[in-house]
């Protein structure tokens with residue numbers, strides 16, 4: 146049966162063809178500020194928080210369509226987020242590269258371009274829109290493609306968050322040489338969310354000497370504590386922050402000290 150990930154990847158092929166045809170019109174500014182998320186992780190004694198701007202998702206439908214990306218991202222940084230993630234996928238997440246550009250103008254912190262990257266032109270556009278980090282999802286491509294796109298992004302001075310959901314994908318991420326590994330607690334094929342995925346894969350990530358980011362489904366302090374216990378250096382949180390009634394408090398209380406030994 147075709148999964149939602151299959152549907153997204155089919156759509157991305159169409160999008161990439163469009164981007165290639167319109168390359169000249171799209172690629173703009175390449176003089177955005179550089180921000181190294183990796184060096185933040187290297188120095189951090191507290192959990193790094195990547196706060197996500199996420200209007201909607203295929204699993205949750207509309208999450209919050211009232212918020213302005215620049216304002217929300219500024220609040221994230223003001224309340225202590227170490228990086229901001231911006232969904233740029235239109236069809237399934239109601240995001241855009243204009244959102245990313247608006248956030249770039251508003252904040253002085255690393256920005257993660259959150260999309261389903263399958264071609265280098267998407268990395269070019271992410272960079273031209275002001276991103277400092279790109280996401281590469283192991284489940285979205287063959288290993289050779291992952292190697293190619295990883296090297297491409299590195300050569301452009303971007304940090305790369307390599308996302309995995311099981312041991313097999315994690316082995317691939319480590320073979321590619323990923324330094325920052327995102328363990329997605331959500332299965333992109335079934336939408337099932339389980340923090341036990343971080344607990345299972347976290348120790349393997351740490352043993353390999355990479356930084357661990359626990360992604361998705363984090364709602365409570367108990368969830369954050371579980372991630373920290375599994376060795377997380379950071380967490381990626383979208384829905385909880387987009388729906389928060391008291392964002393300052395919700396975000397600030399997640400800034401827990403990281404485990405000793407989680408430093409590399």
Ligand SMILES: O=P(O)(O)OC[C@@H](O)[C@@H](O)c1c[nH]c2ccccc12
Pocket residue numbers: 197199259260261282308329360361362363381382383384385
């Ligand atoms: O809103 P949540 O459950 O806090 O999840 C955020 C983030 O992890 C999620 O948006 C995400 C993780 N990996 C992705 C890949 C593509 C799109 C979205 C994602």
